Amino acid sequence: MTADLFSCLPIVRASREEMAEGAVLLRSFVGDREAELIAALRDIVAVAPFRRMFTPGGHRMSVAMTNCGSGGWVTDRSGYRYSPDDPETGKPWPAMPPMLRELADSAALSGGFAGFAPDVCLINRYVPGAKMSLHQDKDELDFGAPIVSVSLGLPAIFMFGGLKRSDKPRRFRLEHGDIAVWGGPSRLFYHGVAPLAEGNHPLMGPQRLNLTFRKIR
Ligand code: SIN
Ligand code: FE2
Secondary structure, X not given: OHHHXXXXXXXXXXXXXXXXXXXXXXXXXXXXXXXXXXXXXXHHHHHOOOEOOEOOOOOEOOOEXXXXXXXXXXXXXXXXXXXXXXXXXXXEOOOOXXXXXXXXXXXXXXXXXXXXXXOEEEXXXXXXXXXXXXXXXOOOOOOOOOEEEEEEEOOEEEEEOOOXXXXXXXXXXXXXXXXXXXXXXXXXXXXXXXXXXXXXXXXXXXXXXXXXXXXXX
């Protein structure tokens, strides 16, 4: 009887996978907050559109980026940093919608980090072929706070290594709605994203979005 009643509901099971000490993958954590999250992103991008920035070495990144919060991560010929204003518009980045902040806080808590309170969210857009080389997130002042990373759209292969660039990364498939949290002993682990495979996500189209929440001060 019960089986008949529920047979029309999609089965999305949240589950967790340990990536390393202090690092966890929360599968399908976004859950029914998906529509609200996508609507909030649309509003942010209308004010601060995605753009492909240049690395200090003069290479144009394949990933397009924007930000919300009290600062935004930027890169140009003079280096990587957090800027209170969007260099494209000269205006402050859009504020972080409370819904985004709450999602990040609850994911951090599930990952074992209470009281996260991120002040910045970097939003990355990958089209097929776009990638992110191995790097550490180390432009923040406070390494006591974790990184919370939300995936939407096409699946990606996330590479998660160790404290040394030469540490062999483990590979994890990040899917729509998954959230990765890393902090404590793995806060400064090298990580990156393999070139995105071709595809068309039913909701997001031929792209992947990633939101990384950080506490920068
Ligand atoms: C990043 O490390 O900034 C992005 C990670 C991701 O896209 O999953
Ligand atoms: Fe990163």
